[in-house]
Amino acid sequence: MTKDLRLYYAPDNASLCVRLALEELGLPYDTTLVDRSVKAQKSDAYLALNPNGLIPVLDTPHGPLFETAAILLWLAETQGRLMPQIGTPARMHAVQWMVWLANTLHPSLQIMFYPAQYADGDPDPTHHMATRRVTAHLDVLSAAQTADWLDSGEPSVHACYLAPMLRWAALYGGGDQWFDLTRWPRLHEFAKRFEARDSACKAASAEGLGETPFSNPSACHPPEGSAL
Numbered sequence: 620m621t622k623d624l625r626l627y628y629a630p631d632n633a634s635l636c637v638r639l640a641l642e643e644l645g646l647p648y649d650t651t652l653v654d655r656s657v658k659a660q661k662s663d664a665y666l667a668l669n670p671n672g673l674i675p676v677l678d679t680p681h682g683p684l685f686e687t688a689a690i691l692l693w694l695a696e697t698q699g700r701l702m703p704q705i706g707t708p709a710r711m712h713a714v715q716w717m718v719w720l721a722n723t724l725h726p727s728l729q730i731m732f733y734p735a736q737y738a739d740g741d742p743d744p745t746h747h748m749a750t751r752r753v754t755a756h757l758d759v760l761s762a763a764q765t766a767d768w769l770d771s772g773e774p775s776v777h778a779c780y781l782a783p784m785l786r787w788a789a790l791y792g793g794g795d796q797w798f799d800l801t802r803w804p805r806l807h808e809f810a811k812r813f814e815a816r817d818s819a820c821k822a823a824s825a826e827g828l829g830e831t832p833f834s835n836p837s838a839c840h841p842p843e844g845s846a847l
Contacts, residue, residue, distance in 0.1 A: 694776070712765040727749055772812070782833040807834060
C-alpha cells in the first residue's frame with residue numbers, strides 16, 4: 620500500500636534526522652535511496668524535487684519539502700508533537716534552538732567535513748577554523764540553560780536534529796584527533812539517552828549505524844547505498 624510520505628534519503632546523511640522524527644511520531648512512510656556514489660542527488664529527477672541538489676526531501680501529499688529543519692518543523696506542527704505548541708512561552712526558546720541548529724551548528728559542520736569546497740587553496744586552515752567553531756558551538760550548547768530539551772526524557776525535533784550531528788562530528792570531522800563527546804558530559808548523556816529510544820533503534824537498524832550510534836559511533840554499514 621502506498622503511504623502518504625516518502626523520504627528521499629542516503630544512509631547517515633541529514634535524512635537521518637527526518638527518519639528519526641518519522642519513527643518517533645510513528646508515521647508510516649516509504650523510502651527512496653538517493654545514491655550518492657553516482658551523484659544521484661544532482662540528477663535532473665532529484666533536482667526537480669530539490670533544486671539545491673541536497674539530501675533530504677520528504678514528499679508529502681502537498682508536494683516535496685526540502686531543508687532538514689523545515690521538514691522537522693512541518694512534521695512537528697502537523698502532528699502536534701515534538702515541539703511546544705504555538706503561542707506558548709516554551710515555543711520561543713524551542714524555535715530559537717531549532718534555528719541555531721540549522722543556521723549555526725550544521726553549517727560549521729559542513730565546512731569541517733568539506734573544507735575544500737570552502738577554501739581558496741589549502742583546505743587545512745579552513746578545516747582547523749571550522750573545528751574551532753564547532754567546539755565553541757558545543758561549549759555554548761552544553762552550558763545553555765534554555766536548551767532544556769537536552770535533559771528531557773521527552774522526544775523533540777531538536778533531539779532528532781542534534782543526535783546525528785554529534786555522530787557526524789565524531790566520524791567525519793577528524794575523529795578522535797579532536798572530538799571526544801565525553802568532553803561535554805551533558806551532551807554525552809543526551810546521546811546515550813536518545814539512542815536508547817525505540818525510534819532511534821529502528822533508524823539505526825535501517826541504516827546500519829551500530830548499537831551506540833550517537834554516544835560512541837562506529838562506521839556506517841548500510842544495507843543499501845553509501846553514506847559518502
